[in-house]
Amino acid sequence: MTLLSVEEATARLLALADPVATETVSLGEAAGRWAAEDIPALRTQPERDLSSMDGYAIRFADLPGPFRVIGESAAGRPFAGTVAPGEAVRIFTGAATPEGTDTVMVQEEAAREGDTLTLAGEGPGRAGRNVRPKGLDFTTGDLLVARGERLSAPRIALAATGGHGALPVRRRIRVAIAATGDELVPPGTPVAEGSLPEGNSAMLAAMLADLPVALIPLGILPDRLDAITAAFASVDADVLVTTGGASVGDHDLVRPALEAAGGSLDFWRIALRPGKPMLAGRLNGTIVLGLPGNPVSAFVTGSVFLRPLIAHLGGAADTRLRTQPAILGEDLPANDHRMDFLRAETRDGRVHVAAIQDSSMLRTLARADCLVLRAPRAPKASAGDSVEILRIA
Ligand SMILES: Nc1nc2c(c(=O)[nH]1)N[C@H]1C(S)=C(S)[C@@H](COP(=O)(O)OP(=O)(O)OC[C@H]3O[C@@H](n4cnc5c(N)ncnc54)[C@H](O)[C@@H]3O)O[C@H]1N2
Numbered sequence: 001m002t003l004l005s006v007e008e009a010t011a012r013l014l015a016l017a018d019p020v021a022t023e024t025v026s027l028g029e030a031a032g033r034w035a036a037e038d039i040p041a042l043r044t045q046p047e048r049d050l051s052s053m054d055g056y057a058i059r060f061a062d063l064p065g066p067f068r069v070i071g072e073s074a075a076g077r078p079f080a081g082t083v084a085p086g087e088a089v090r091i092f093t094g095a096a097t098p099e100g101t102d103t104v105m106v107q108e109e110a111a112r113e114g115d116t117l118t119l120a121g122e123g124p125g126r127a128g129r130n131v132r133p134k135g136l137d138f139t140t141g142d143l144l145v146a147r148g149e150r151l152s153a154p155r156i157a158l159a160a161t162g163g164h165g166a167l168p169v170r171r172r173i174r175v176a177i178a179a180t181g182d183e184l185v186p187p188g189t190p191v192a193e194g195s196l197p198e199g200n201s202a203m204l205a206a207m208l209a210d211l212p213v214a215l216i217p218l219g220i221l222p223d224r225l226d227a228i229t230a231a232f233a234s235v236d237a238d239v240l241v242t243t244g245g246a247s248v249g250d251h252d253l254v255r256p257a258l259e260a261a262g263g264s265l266d267f268w269r270i271a272l273r274p275g276k277p278m279l280a281g282r283l284n285g286t287i288v289l290g291l292p293g294n295p296v297s298a299f300v301t302g303s304v305f306l307r308p309l310i311a312h313l314g315g316a317a318d319t320r321l322r323t324q325p326a327i328l329g330e331d332l333p334a335n336d337h338r339m340d341f342l343r344a345e346t347r348d349g350r351v352h353v354a355a356i357q358d359s360s361m362l363r364t365l366a367r368a369d370c371l372v373l374r375a376p377r378a379p380k381a382s383a384g385d386s387v388e389i390l391r392i393a
């Protein structure tokens with residue numbers, strides 16, 4: 001049996017559909033989505049020279065003074081006149097520096113008596129001290145956020161300051177989630193002998209909580225071809241994610257149901273551990289992603305495939321997994337043909353891989369703060385070696 005590499009499966013999955021349609025929404029609604037267009041500055045920031053401190057606006061050449069204080073400049077209420085040699089203006093943080101001044105003396109270094117101001121400390125040191133020049137942050141027309149970049153909190157603030165009240169983004173991705181399995185009961189309900197609480201749907205919903213999705217919960221589908229086919233045929237979503245029933249057993253019906261509903265399989269089975277039996281296909285306008293039922297397998301495939309797929313549909317320019325190097329805590333054997341994602345915990349600056357990696361074991365997953373990536377056929381590794389990890393907590 002040939003298994004698709006993780007890289008090839010990722011490329012094929014993302015090739016199944018283009019990003020969804022664009023809409024323009026308020027800054028609050030845009031947060032966490034990806035810019036659908038380049039976002040330019042509509043204004044210059046600061047729009048003129050501003051003080052960065054509370055103190056006195058002066059001409060540097062006039063130091064050490066004394067100065068005559070002739071007025072005040074506050075944020076939003078600038079001093080209207082021009083400052084002549086020997087004069088100063090009381091100024092506050094964020095206020096425009098008046099015409100004729102080039103430097104701000106902080107108030108901690110100033111002595112004032114009536115309108116007379118003298119230097120009482122080391123002084124500003126150089127012309128331009130404590131002044132933010134016009135355009136320090138950006139100038140009209142500058143690119144603030146590039147198309148495809150995520151609208152993080154700082155980028156939302158940048159766009160707001162750049163003059164935008166609404167931003168072009170992709171609409172939310174509609175994600176239907178279905179669990180399959182006769183043994184499953186909804187979490188929190190009585191569990192008869194032979195049954196099992198259904199945890200994967202809640203886990204997947206939690207994994208997507210920071211992404212711009214609209215979830216469509218389809219609940220638990222029984223292991224019957226007609227029931228799964230009917231549920232598939234009536235789905236109205238961009239992505240349908242199922243868990244369970246993806247393997248080769250007699251009750252593994254996701255693949256046959258996809259075809260019976262009129263959809264087509266694109267690929268099945270990945271060189272990945274855990275997560276081998278994952279499948280992907282299309283059904284009308286919906287991408288169908290069949291994740292394995294084992295909870296850890298569902299988590300790993302959700303991390304490696306589902307989250308990047310949502311980002312791709314949401315217009316993200318970069319959908320790659322954000323891995324990082326870490327130092328291995330103990331030796332690992334050589335790997336076989338499947339890429340491994342091993343649950344591990346960081347302690348004392350090293351990542352310690354859990355001894356048992358059974359894909360049913362949620363407690364080791366819940367304790368893990370990262371997954372250690374092991375490439376197919378990776379040679380054995382020793383404690384102290386550098387490995388790539390994917391942070392999960
Ligand atoms: N003969 C073979 N058997 C299996 C193979 C194989 O290649 N040949 N692959 C194994 C691998 S690897 C995996 S992973 C599993 C996944 O199979 P399925 O996707 O068909 O998953 P199920 O059999 O439906 O369930 C597996 C396991 O997980 C529990 N489960 C399922 N859904 C949920 C849920 N929503 N919440 C909690 N737990 C769930 C289920 O009860 C099973 O215990 O197949 C191997 N078999």
Ligand code: MOO
Pocket residue numbers: 272273274275276277292294297359
């Ligand atoms: O791939 Mo299965 O997910 O190894 O347990």
